[in-house]
Amino acid sequence: MNKFQPLDAYRTQTPYELLPFKFDRFNAAEYLLTNLVGEYLLLPTEDLPRLIDKSLDDRHPLYANLRSKHFIRHTDEQAPLELLALKVRTRYARLAGFTNLHIFVVTLRCDHSCPYCQVSRQMESEGAFDMTPVMADKALDFVFRSPNPAIKIEFQGGESLLNFELIRYVVEQAKRRNQLERRDLQFVIATTLSLLTDDMLQFCKANDIFLSSSLDGPQALHNTNRPRPGKDSHQRFEAGLHRARAVLGYDRISALMTTTDKSLDQVKAIIDEYLRLGFNGIFLRTLSPYGFAIKTKKYRGYGTERWLTFYKEGLDYILELNKAGIPFVEHYAALILKKMLTSDDPGYVDLMSPAGAGIAAIVFNYDGAVYASDESRMLAEMQDHSFRLGNLLTESYEEIILSDPLLNALEDSFTLSAPMCSDCAYEPFCGADPVFHHATSGNVLGRKPESAFCQRNMSIFKHLIDLMRRDPAARQIFMEWVNPC
Known part of the structure; x- marks a missing residue:
């Protein structure tokens, strides 16, 4: 006779909240999730609705990653918000x-x-x-x-x-x-x-x-x-x-x-x-x-x-x-x-x-x-x-x-508010090239589905992510490029 009930009987699902993120279908089996500071994660297609519905079980193999990369937080946690804010400030510190x-x-x-x-x-x-x-x-x-x-x-x-x-x-x-x-x-x-x-x-x-x-x-x-x-x-x-x-x-x-x-x-x-x-x-x-x-x-x-x-x-x-x-x-x-x-x-x-x-x-x-x-x-x-x-x-x-050509270019090229950039999952890795888009389409925002700038960069972003996922040696090499001795 068992002295204790099964472990599941003692588990309680910790409620979580979604932090800001964007997503895009990466392939037939996965979605790519990115947040404000460029943290990314590949999530199985069937798990995205569960994540958004806040019904993803905390035993899911990616649950800890979702927390550590600031896609979700437990409702009683303040540290994830402070860490995310710190990373955003770091990312934009150069502008000052x-x-x-x-x-x-x-x-x-x-x-x-x-x-x-x-x-x-x-x-x-x-x-x-x-x-x-x-x-x-x-x-x-x-x-x-x-x-x-x-x-x-x-x-x-x-x-x-x-x-x-x-x-x-x-x-x-x-x-x-x-x-x-x-x-x-x-x-x-x-x-x-x-x-x-x-x-x-x-x-x-x-x-x-x-x-x-x-x-x-x-x-x-x-x-x-x-x-x-x-x-x-x-x-x-x-x-x-x-x-x-x-x-x-x-x-x-x-x-x-x-x-x-x-x-x-x-x-x-x-x-x-x-x-x-x-x-x-x-x-x-x-x-x-x-x-x-x-x-x-x-x-x-x-x-x-x-x-x-x-x-x-x-x-x-x-x-x-x-x-x-x-x-x-x-x-x-x-x-x-x-x-x-x-x-x-x-x-x-x-x-x-x-x-x-x-x-x-x-x-x-x-x-x-x-x-x-x-x-x-x-x-x-x-x-x-x-x-x-x-x-x-x-x-x-x-x-x-303070001239209009400069201020207008800066305002129109802020990707967090630019149409089709603001909801793009690859936005944290990308930028804006208003001069290129003006030269090729007559508009500083450009027509994103037709933009060679977007096509080139999105393809490279996906290629790099795919290489890091399927080739550990490539990921190690990339880490050395980012953090040279």
């Missing part, structure tokens, strides 16, 4: 710092003639398209009005080295002003490295300047994508890379690639070229719908699905390399994973909400025009000035920062 990245377009002149160029480049002799010291001083006045304790100044072109004397002037003036300001001041020069001289390198070393360059892949592909007189773009890049590393240090030079129709069947060769040249990662970028990319029809050279195939093949190959003991990062995935696996926001402009336009980065054109983002400046080169915030010569800092 306001503008960090200030881009100086020092010239439109360039020695390359890339068919996908997003800027209306000018011939090397066209000095009228150079920023002047007077304009640079106006831009620096603006820079140091930002409340951000960390200030990054990035020099862009054209080929920025064609106006290196202006770069030298800005660096020296910024450092002089910073003796009083005491900001964390950084400098980056975006350059092809083709015109790099020893004098330039010594100046960069003396002033702790980073170099950001472009590498589209092996020599034949790079020279096709980035032609210049002499057909030696890749050779000049590689020579400049070795010289720069010898003077500045191995980790002071980064590279970006752009995917063209010529790249699509060469993703492994592109990655191998980055490895050969000693880079520890790659950013597999798609084309943007601006400038010569539109005029030469390069942007229409491939569709979203074809690029996604390229991207996933590249990511799979990178995971194979990591599993073989070769550390290598796909940087776009790493940015997304930061939002998926932590409460932090990496501050990548395209994945910010509200959009990073103006509040994360701002652009000073050579002629004094101020734009909400680099893409806004590119759009203006196509005679669309929708995101032009003002001019350094005629408007004050307050007039530019």
Whole structure:
């Protein structure tokens, strides 16, 4: 005779409350649940109604996860609300710092003639398209009005080295002003490295300047994508890379690639070229719908699905390399994973909400025009000035920062209130790109079912989640990308 009744006789179902979450059908058998801070969980299809009806048994294998990830709380618990609020504050803390990245377009002149160029480049002799010291001083006045304790100044072109004397002037003036300001001041020069001289390198070393360059892949592909007189773009890049590393240090030079129709069947060769040249990662970028990319029809050279195939093949190959003991990062995935696996926001402009336009980065054109983002400046080169915030010569800092083009873009790009973003399960991982949607659909919100931005990102989000679920080794690699030693 049993002395005690079965264990179930002593159980009482603890009542629970739902915390804010969104969901989407992930596959035929599961729903994806996400909350305000990007915590996610895959729930069997049949269990979603039970969860919402508050009838899910506390013995369910996912019940503890639902509590720990702040999808539900017991009615007498206050800590889950406080933890969720803390994570939300952490996620949006970056916004309080306001503008960090200030881009100086020092010239439109360039020695390359890339068919996908997003800027209306000018011939090397066209000095009228150079920023002047007077304009640079106006831009620096603006820079140091930002409340951000960390200030990054990035020099862009054209080929920025064609106006290196202006770069030298800005660096020296910024450092002089910073003796009083005491900001964390950084400098980056975006350059092809083709015109790099020893004098330039010594100046960069003396002033702790980073170099950001472009590498589209092996020599034949790079020279096709980035032609210049002499057909030696890749050779000049590689020579400049070795010289720069010898003077500045191995980790002071980064590279970006752009995917063209010529790249699509060469993703492994592109990655191998980055490895050969000693880079520890790659950013597999798609084309943007601006400038010569539109005029030469390069942007229409491939569709979203074809690029996604390229991207996933590249990511799979990178995971194979990591599993073989070769550390290598796909940087776009790493940015997304930061939002998926932590409460932090990496501050990548395209994945910010509200959009990073103006509040994360701002652009000073050579002629004094101020734009909400680099893409806004590119759009203006196509005679669309929708995101032009003002001019350094005629408007004050307050007039530019409080201008309607900026405030409207920020308001319309807040994904928690934007139509079709606010109820999207992938919203916590995503952002808003009002300039892209304006350029492609004539509307800053865009038509989400037709948006290539949405299609690309949602497919990548689902792919990353699926990889982490079915491949523990991939999940471990991703965790190392998010939390590097």
